[in-house]
Amino acid sequence: MRIIWGRANSSNVMKLLWFCAETGLPYERRDAGGAFGRTQEPAYKAMNPMSLVPVLEEPDGWALWESNSILRYLGATTAEGAGLYPAAPRRRAAIERWMDWQLAHLSQPMTTLFFTHVRIPEPERDWDAAEAARQKAASLWALLDHQLQATPFAEGEALTLADIALGPFIHRWFALPIERPDLPALRQWYEHLCERPGYATHIRIPMT
Ligand SMILES: N[C@@H](CCC(=O)N[C@@H](CS)C(=O)NCC(=O)O)C(=O)O
Numbered sequence: 001m002r003i004i005w006g007r008a009n010s011s012n013v014m015k016l017l018w019f020c021a022e023t024g025l026p027y028e029r030r031d032a033g034g035a036f037g038r039t040q041e042p043a044y045k046a047m048n049p050m051s052l053v054p055v056l057e058e059p060d061g062w063a064l065w066e067s068n069s070i071l072r073y074l075g076a077t078t079a080e081g082a083g084l085y086p087a088a089p090r091r092r093a094a095i096e097r098w099m100d101w102q103l104a105h106l107s108q109p110m111t112t113l114f115f116t117h118v119r120i121p122e123p124e125r126d127w128d129a130a131e132a133a134r135q136k137a138a139s140l141w142a143l144l145d146h147q148l149q150a151t152p153f154a155e156g157e158a159l160t161l162a163d164i165a166l167g168p169f170i171h172r173w174f175a176l177p178i179e180r181p182d183l184p185a186l187r188q189w190y191e192h193l194c195e196r197p198g199y200a201t202h203i204r205i206p207m208t
Contacts, residue, residue, distance in 0.1 A: 005032045005044070006053030009208045011114075011168035012067035013054040019071060019164050021198025023080035068099045071161050085161050095155045098144075098162035102169065106140050109133035110169045117176050118207050138181050141173060148185035152192065159196075167193055171203050 004020075004027050006013035013029075020027050032038040033053035040051055047063035048055045056070045057063045064070050075085025086092060112133035116125050144166070147154065154162040170190050173180065193199045 001059060002027045003057040004029045005038075005047070005055040005057060007031050007033045007036055008202070009205070010034070010053050011172070012052075014168045014203050015067050015164050016054055016056070016070055016074075017202040018167060018198045019074060019081065019084070019161075021202060022084065022159065022164070022196070023074075023078065025074065025078055025080045068103055068161075068165055071099070071164060072096070075161050084159060084164065091156075095160045095162045098154050099165040101140075102165045106137065106166070106169055109136040109140070110172060113137060113176060113178065114172050114207070117178070134178055137173065141170075141186055142181060142183060145183035145186040148189045152189070154189070163189075163193065167199060168203050171199075172207065175204075175207060 002025070004013065004016050006016075006029070008014070008017065008029065008031075010033060013033075016027075017029065019025070032044060032055075038044055039048070039053065044055070045051060047057060048065035050065060052065065054067055054070065055063055055065045056073070064073055072085065075081040085095065110133070112129055116127070116130035116133075144154065151157065153159055154166055170186070170193070174187070174190055194204055
């Protein structure tokens with residue numbers, strides 16, 4: 001059985017769980033990371049020298065880390081994932097552009113915001129850094145809102161890996177107690193994602 005290593009409250013693990021829910025791909029999830037530890041153990045480090053979650057472990061022992069790389073791999077190698085990752089080069093590149101954008105630009109301010117509000121003990125919270133992150137994230141979400149004025153999903157008429165990579169972060173954006181600019185297309189996209197059972201089960205969960 002294919003194994004997904006990682007705690008279920010990790011945004012990057014959530015992407016894979018949602019992907020499997022959308023596609024029906026069978027898997028077993030094993031807790032690792034955070035309070036579960038395990039990521040510093042030699043056997044885990046052999047799979048992921050970064051000691052982070054998630055890791056995908058295939059039945060033959062082959063392992064892959066970096067959540068967006070895992071999404072690409074599953075989209076390219078499983079019949080179930082093919083619809084989320086069209087093979088036509090320009091379609092595929094346009095989808096991957098949003099995945100890279102998430103990793104290169106969105107991840108940092110959203111992580112600062114999330115950690116400040118949820119994970120960092122209250123006395124240690126840096127609210128100036130959180131405000132700078134909120135402003136940065138708002139400008140990035142506005143850019144996606146512009147795209148969503150033309151298409152219902154991040155990259156076109158149907159759900160793709162682009163939406164899956166962005167999904168955990170847009171939930172946090174709307175769930176955190178922060179000021180948000182009015183971005184109707186972004187809000188509508190999020191509400192559509194919330195209607196999907198896999199999103200509700202794996203992503204729209206209490207933030208911990
Ligand atoms: N770019 C990596 C980031 C991986 C990452 O930072 N994972 C976090 C959880 S979202 C982690 O492992 N944190 C330490 C831990 O859980 O022990 C990916 O997308 O997979």
